[in-house]
Amino acid sequence: MKYCTNCLLPSTKPDLFFNDEGVCNACTAFYNRASINWEEREKDFLEIVGKFKSENASNWDCIIPVSGGKDSTFQVVKILELGFNPLCVTATTCDLSKIGRKNLDNIRNLGVDHVEFSPNPVVRAKLNRIGLEQVGDISWPEHLGIFTIPIRAAIEYRVPLIIWGENSQNEYGGLAASQNNNVLDKRWLTEFGGLLGLRISDLTDSYGLTKRELIPYQYPSDKELEKIGVTGLFLGHYFKWDGLNNYILAQAHGFNSLGRVIEGSVVDYENLDNYQTGIHDYFKFLKFGYSRATDIASVLIRRGRISRTQGLEMVKMHDGKYPWHYLGKPLQEIIKPLGIDLEQFNKICDRFTNINIFKKDVDGSYLRDSNFNLVKINFDN
Ligand SMILES: [Zn+2]
Numbered sequence: 001m002k003y004c005t006n007c008l009l010p011s012t013k014p015d016l017f018f019n020d021e022g023v024c025n026a027c028t029a030f031y032n033r034a035s036i037n038w039e040e041r042e043k044d045f046l047e048i049v050g051k052f053k054s055e056n057a058s059n060w061d062c063i064i065p066v067s068g069g070k071d072s073t074f075q076v077v078k079i080l081e082l083g084f085n086p087l088c089v090t091a092t093t094c095d096l097s098k099i100g101r102k103n104l105d106n107i108r109n110l111g112v113d114h115v116e117f118s119p120n121p122v123v124r125a126k127l128n129r130i131g132l133e134q135v136g137d138i139s140w141p142e143h144l145g146i147f148t149i150p151i152r153a154a155i156e157y158r159v160p161l162i163i164w165g166e167n168s169q170n171e172y173g174g175l176a177a178s179q180n181n182n183v184l185d186k187r188w189l190t191e192f193g194g195l196l197g198l199r200i201s202d203l204t205d206s207y208g209l210t211k212r213e214l215i216p217y218q219y220p221s222d223k224e225l226e227k228i229g230v231t232g233l234f235l236g237h238y239f240k241w242d243g244l245n246n247y248i249l250a251q252a253h254g255f256n257s258l259g260r261v262i263e264g265s266v267v268d269y270e271n272l273d274n275y276q277t278g279i280h281d282y283f284k285f286l287k288f289g290y291s292r293a294t295d296i297a298s299v300l301i302r303r304g305r306i307s308r309t310q311g312l313e314m315v316k317m318h319d320g321k322y323p324w325h326y327l328g329k330p331l332q333e334i335i336k337p338l339g340i341d342l343e344q345f346n347k348i349c350d351r352f353t354n355i356n357i358f359k360k361d362v363d364g365s366y367l368r369d370s371n372f373n374l375v376k377i378n379f380d381n
Contacts, residue, residue, distance in 0.1 A: 001289060001357060001379045007298035008311050010379075012288040012357070030302045038240055045238035049084060052161040052231070060087035060113065062161040065150035067093065068104035068273050070257075071165045071243070073250035075235055076110050079163060087159055091149035091216075092118040093274035094128055094142050095334065097327050099256055100273030106254040115157075117149050123213045125337040128276065130207050132338065135198045136287060136352035139280040144200070144217050151230060155220055160229040166236030243270070243299055263326050266293045266300075266314045275334050278326030285320030286349060289357040289376060293319035322372040 002011040004024035009016055017025045053061045061084040066072035068090065079086050088107060093100060108114045124141055131140025154162055200217050203209045220230075235241075247269040251257065257269040264281045271277045271292065285291040297311035306314070324331055335345050350366065359367040359375045367375045 003379070004298075006308070007301045008290070008294050008308065008315055009298050010288065010290050010294075012354070013290070014288075026298070027302055033240070041238045045233075045235075046082065048233065049082070049161065049163075053084065057085070060157065060159045061085045062087075062163050063150055063154050063157070063159050064088050064112075064163050065146060066090050066104070066107050066114075067146070068100050068107055069271070070247040070250040070255055070269050073103070073107055073110075073253060073255045074246035075163065075165055076107055076112060077249060077253050078235065078239065080110065080112070086112055086163070087153075087157060088112050088114040089150045089153045090114065090116045091142075091145045092116055093276075094124055094139065095275040095337075097273055097275050097329075099258060099327065102256050103272065106256070110253060115153060117153070117216065119145060119149075119216045120213065121337070123209070125339070126207075126209065127203070127217075129338040129340065130203065131198070132279070132283075133348055136283045136348075137280060138276050138283070138338075139274075140198060141217065142274065142276075148217055148219050151220060151225075151232075152216070152218075154230045155224050155228050158228055160231055162230065162232040164232055164234050166241045167234045242303065243296075244303075244305070258327065261318065263323065264292050264318060264321060266296050266318050270296065272327065275326050275329045278323035279331075279334065282320065282323045283349075283352055286353045286358075286374075289320075289354060289379075290315075291320050293317075320374065322368075322374075324372075 002018070002022075003009070004016075004018065004027060005022035006027045007024065009024050009026055011018070019025075019028060049062060062079065064072065064075050064079060064086045066076060066088045072088075076086065076088060090104060096104075104114075104116070119141075127141035128138050132138040137143075150162055154160060200214060200219075203214060204211055247255070247257070251269075255269075256272075258272060259268060261268055262271060263278050265271065271281075281292045293315045297306065297314050300306045301308050301311045326334065331345070332342060335341070340348075353366055353374065357376060359377055361367045369375060
């Protein structure tokens with residue numbers, strides 16, 4: 001396991017590459033932004049969105065997928081500021097938190113029409129369990145639904161333009177080829193959408209779910225997409241994207257932060273909308289030896305807000321802790337709808353724990369500290 005010499009991302013991160021100086025492609029992509037002519041990009045954006053603007057105000061100008069987070073609040077504020085009339089679409093999270101609900105209400109109160117799509121919770125819980133057991137990702141159905149549901153809405157409401165937030169491949173590192181891609185389409189979703197090789201067709205073939213239970217998770221057909229002319233853009237391609245700035249702007253427009261550091265994180269303003277996020281982040285740590293705290297610290301280091309040494313200290317304090325609770329909700333309650341108990345949960349954890357990253361005890365089980373946290377093998381970071 002090797003670390004970027006500039007930020008804290010490790011070599012275990014999928015699709016992360018290092019140059020000859022040991023600097024990762026997420027850092028390189030960020031520093032390359034200095035040469036971007038943002039005024040030019042804004043012009044491009046206005047031109048594209050202008051083409052989609054509804055004639056005679058007979059329909060919405062675009063769709064903004066919103067989770068209620070700081071970034072979606074920023075997206076809505078920005079689009080309203082530019083004079084467009086968006087239809088906001090939410091694919092409700094798996095286990096929406098109280099603060100997440102408050103922030104969704106806040107988005108509506110910015111002065112927009114809002115559609116909230118709540119998938120069948122019984123099916124969702126089954127999908128959470130399949131995701132957790134099969135690919136080690138409880139959030140698998142959510143990651144699929146946040147893409148498919150707004151696209152289905154675009155067809156349903158006949159609003160062709162979808163304005164997504166940032167291209168996660170850009171800020172967090174990913175295949176170089178995708179980084180200049182400013183369009184989110186089916187190919188992007190399949191390759192980079194975090195679906196981990198589990199396909200929707202697998203669910204009907206191998207896990208006994210019926211096709212009618214999976215409607216929200218189906219990507220529309222090419223024919224349907226073409227009929228409406230569905231186009232997806234990343235706002236982060238056209239405007240300087242900065243999580244902390246987005247947060248400050250969102251807060252000024254009524255967004256609520258937690259007021260204390262979120263479990264597994266180093267800040268209080270990210271990932272506030274789903275109680276299952278702690279489990280999602282923990283499994284990333286089990287597989288790759290790093291998680292949310294590393295991601296956020298790396299973003300802050302790149303922007304010169306903290307030093308690499310300070311970031312490392314923060315990561316050691318917060319990254320990959322056993323998810324006893326998230327946003328204050330106990331783990332046992334979070335996993336209850338999945339029909340599993342703590343013992344079963346821990347067995348699933350063990351199956352996904354990377355043997356090359358974590359220390360084992362003399363009896364062959366994974367070594368844990370007094371708070372049940374795993375212990376990493378020492379790597380030079
Ligand atoms: Zn880096």
